[in-house]
Amino acid sequence: MTTEPESAVAADSAGATAAKENQPYLDVRDLRVTFRTDDGDVHAVNGLSFGLERGRTLGIVGESGSGKSAASLAVMGLQRGRRTTVSGEIWLDGENLVTASAERVRSLRGREMAMIFQDPLSAMHPYFKVGDQIIEAYRVHHDVSKKAAKTRAVELLDRVGIPDARRRVDSYPHEFSGGMRQRAMIAMALSCDPSLLIADEPTTALDVTVQAQILDLLNDLQKEFNSAIIIITHDLGVVAEIADEVLVMYAGNAVEHGGVQEIFSAPQHPYTWGLLSSITRLDRTRADRLRAVPGNPPSLIAVPAGCPFHPRCQYADLAGPATRTERPTLETVAPGHRVACHLPAEARVRIFREEVAPSL
Amino acid sequence: MAGFVIRRVLGGIVVLWLISVITFLLFFLVPKTLGSNPAVLFAGRAPSEAAIAGVTKKLGLDQPLVVQYWHFLKGIFVGRHFDAGPDKTWCPPPCFGYSFKNSEPVWTEITRALPITVSLAFGAAVLFLVSGVGVGIVSALNRGRLVDRAAMTVALGAVSLPVYFTGLVLLLLVSYQWRLFPNIHYVAFLDSPLLWARNLLPAWIVLAFLYSAMYARLTRASMLDVLGEDYIRTARAKGLPERTVVGKHALRAALTPVITIFGLDLGSLLGGAVLTETTFGFRGLGKTSIEAISTGDLPTILGVTIFAAAFVVLANILVDVFYAVVDPRVRPT
Numbered sequence: 001m002t003t004e005p006e007s008a009v010a011a012d013s014a015g016a017t018a019a020k021e022n023q024p025y026l027d028v029r030d031l032r033v034t035f036r037t038d039d040g041d042v043h044a045v046n047g048l049s050f051g052l053e054r055g056r057t058l059g060i061v062g063e064s065g066s067g068k069s070a071a072s073l074a075v076m077g078l079q080r081g082r083r084t085t086v087s088g089e090i091w092l093d094g095e096n097l098v099t100a101s102a103e104r105v106r107s108l109r110g111r112e113m114a115m116i117f118q119d120p121l122s123a124m125h126p127y128f129k130v131g132d133q134i135i136e137a138y139r140v141h142h143d144v145s146k147k148a149a150k151t152r153a154v155e156l157l158d159r160v161g162i163p164d165a166r167r168r169v170d171s172y173p174h175e176f177s178g179g180m181r182q183r184a185m186i187a188m189a190l191s192c193d194p195s196l197l198i199a200d201e202p203t204t205a206l207d208v209t210v211q212a213q214i215l216d217l218l219n220d221l222q223k224e225f226n227s228a229i230i231i232i233t234h235d236l237g238v239v240a241e242i243a244d245e246v247l248v249m250y251a252g253n254a255v256e257h258g259g260v261q262e263i264f265s266a267p268q269h270p271y272t273w274g275l276l277s278s279i280t281r282l283d284r285t286r287a288d289r290l291r292a293v294p295g296n297p298p299s300l301i302a303v304p305a306g307c308p309f310h311p312r313c314q315y316a317d318l319a320g321p322a323t324r325t326e327r328p329t330l331e332t333v334a335p336g337h338r339v340a341c342h343l344p345a346e347a348r349v350r351i352f353r354e355e356v357a358p359s360l
Numbered sequence: 361m362a363g364f365v366i367r368r369v370l371g372g373i374v375v376l377w378l379i380s381v382i383t384f385l386l387f388f389l390v391p392k393t394l395g396s397n398p399a400v401l402f403a404g405r406a407p408s409e410a411a412i413a414g415v416t417k418k419l420g421l422d423q424p425l426v427v428q429y430w431h432f433l434k435g436i437f438v439g440r441h442f443d444a445g446p447d448k449t450w451c452p453p454p455c456f457g458y459s460f461k462n463s464e465p466v467w468t469e470i471t472r473a474l475p476i477t478v479s480l481a482f483g484a485a486v487l488f489l490v491s492g493v494g495v496g497i498v499s500a501l502n503r504g505r506l507v508d509r510a511a512m513t514v515a516l517g518a519v520s521l522p523v524y525f526t527g528l529v530l531l532l533l534v535s536y537q538w539r540l541f542p543n544i545h546y547v548a549f550l551d552s553p554l555l556w557a558r559n560l561l562p563a564w565i566v567l568a569f570l571y572s573a574m575y576a577r578l579t580r581a582s583m584l585d586v587l588g589e590d591y592i593r594t595a596r597a598k599g600l601p602e603r604t605v606v607g608k609h610a611l612r613a614a615l616t617p618v619i620t621i622f623g624l625d626l627g628s629l630l631g632g633a634v635l636t637e638t639t640f641g642f643r644g645l646g647k648t649s650i651e652a653i654s655t656g657d658l659p660t661i662l663g664v665t666i667f668a669a670a671f672v673v674l675a676n677i678l679v680d681v682f683y684a685v686v687d688p689r690v691r692p693t
Contacts, residue, residue, distance in 0.1 A: 076597060078593065078596055078597060082504075106599050106600075106601065106602075107599060108599070109596070109597060109598070109599035110597065110598040110599030110600075111599060114597065114598075115597045117590055117593070117594060117597075119590060122589065122590040122591065123590040123591055123593070123594045124591055124594065125591040125594070125595070125609055125613070126591070126613075126687065126688070126689055127612055127613060127686065127687060127688060136598065136600070137598040137599075140598060140599050140600055140601075140604075141599060172688040172689070174688070174689045185594075188594075188598070
């Protein structure tokens with residue numbers, strides 16, 4: 001009687017260590033996020049799996065409502081509303097966050113994993129000083145005096161490139177420019193040296209020159225702290241600039257995942273082609289400058305059967321009847337490159353080479 | 361900041377002055393254009409021509425309106441004589457007019473009514489602020505659950521029930537039926553704090569019942585708004601415990617609009633809670649002005665109106681200053 005549970009525990013922990021050894025730092029498996037609404041269940045994330053090592057940057061791209069933000073908020077443990085169900089597994093450094101207690105996830109939040117949001121004005125509390133908000137973030141996880149925390153805040157603000165940090169630490173968010181606010185947000189997120197940093201459209205609200213500076217900053221900081229970074233964006237330019245890997249999401253699921261080189265030079269999913277074609281090009285004729293992916297993102301309450309992209313896919317007819325009935329799974333097509341598409345592999349390569357690539 | 365306050369106070373004085381001009385015009389011009397003579401109102405029943413002429417002279421109604429207003433305004437600061445031959449009346453400063461109906465300066469009436477109104481307003485304010493905000497917060501944090509639905513249903517009922525209904529029902533029960541609070545009448549706080557509170561409690565409850573319902577709904581809506589803000593998500597993302605997220609980040613932002621409304625409500629309550637005062641028979645500013653209206657006692661109406669307006673203006677200034685203190689974005693630099 002007594003040996004049985006012990007051996008079970010031993011097997012469990014052995015399994016956990018074994019898993020830990022070949023498991024990436026962040027390992028998301030079959031993640032599902034569902035919101036119950038009056039209109040029905042919204043399947044915001046629908047079986048997402050990916051892994052990410054420390055020191056690497058993953059760009060998650062997709063249209064609005066593709067589940068990018070829902071998935072990242074789930075990783076942060078910020079999807080715990082009463083009408084929200086999160087299932088699957090989220091392993092962070094060998095610990096499953098889905099089954100961990102809310103209190104445990106809270107203690108990791110801000111310390112092990114931090115998040116930067118899209119609009120730095122609305123993401124900072126308007127009534128509190130920038131410095132105090134950073135101090136607060138630091139002091140939740142570190143038992144230090146206010147003074148020591150303030151020194152830390154000044155250091156951080158200085159590190160992210162805010163001039164005259166000693167004085168600006170006592171400013172309010174509205175006294176900062178947009179770029180400065182985003183720097184301050186980054187300083188706040190970095191206050192506890194997180195090993196996972198999620199940036200949800202960190203540059204969307206900023207103008208282009210500031211955008212580049214912020215991306216450079218994230219790049220530098222990653223080298224310095226060796227953190228894993230997830231950058232959520234619908235701007236492929238941002239992805240090209242900063243990401244090592246790209247995850248293309250559609251209707252709550254990954255349709256293509258690969259190194260940034262493969263995604264840009266040999267993409268295999270028609271939706272990825274659509275995204276690449278939709279990059280605005282000023283060297284084309286005016287009518288041809290902006291090529292949108294036809295149609296609208298699908299309803300997440302009634303996701304189309306089969307491949308969720310098939311109603312918008314101009315190559316759906318070549319993919320055979322399965323595309324209307326069966327959801328494609330992510331298949332490895334090259335080392336580190338996975339695609340979920342019913343089109344035959346040769347057809348995908350040929351179509352991209354002959355039809356898509358020349359017009360990019 | 362000091363400059364901001366001074367500007368606000370000066371602005372408030374200008375507003376008050378405008379209000380005094382407008383009310384003065386309304387009360388002295390409107391009867392005239394309607395063909396009724398204010399002097400007749402003061403002269404008693406079925407007055408003789410001579411009596412009317414006497415009153416007209418005594419009140420200065422024969423003088424141009426501007427001069428009349430000037431006398432009124434001057435009286436507030438230096439006092440005023442109402443003389444008509446041997447009939448002399450002295451109205452000491454601050455003279456807000458002289459009620460010939462009650463044979464006393466309006467200021468005396470105001471100072472007599474004010475403690476009652478202030479007692480009523482502040483007692484009720486403490487009650488409804490605490491209960492309304494408390495219920496609102498609990499409701500917001502339990503949105504859609506039973507406690508929220510129950511609280512909001514009760515609140516809807518409370519908002520819909522007029523004070524003269526809830527007041528009379530409560531009076532009937534606690535004062536006449538159960539005799540818990542028999543013979544309700546106002547006792548000055550300094551005479552007996554206990555009796556003061558005991559006599560005012562039913563009125564506080566009635567007034568607070570209505571207001572706390574409004575405050576519960578307001579707080580709930582404001583709290584839900586704020587809980588959906590990005591900076592609350594940021595606070596959670598920092599790993600702050602939920603009680604800090606709600607108690608510090610959400611509450612501070614959510615209560616700001618509530619306190620704003622509270623300041624304005626308190627200002628107008630201090631001008632007199634007409635229905636509650638009438639229901640409970642307290643001669644506060646509200647009841648005083650109602651009586652003045654029913655007897656056509658123009659100077660009293662004028663005085664009380666300006667006084668009530670002063671409270672609203674003062675409350676507005678305080679709310680503005682409060683806002684500047686709380687919200688750095690509106691803080692003058």
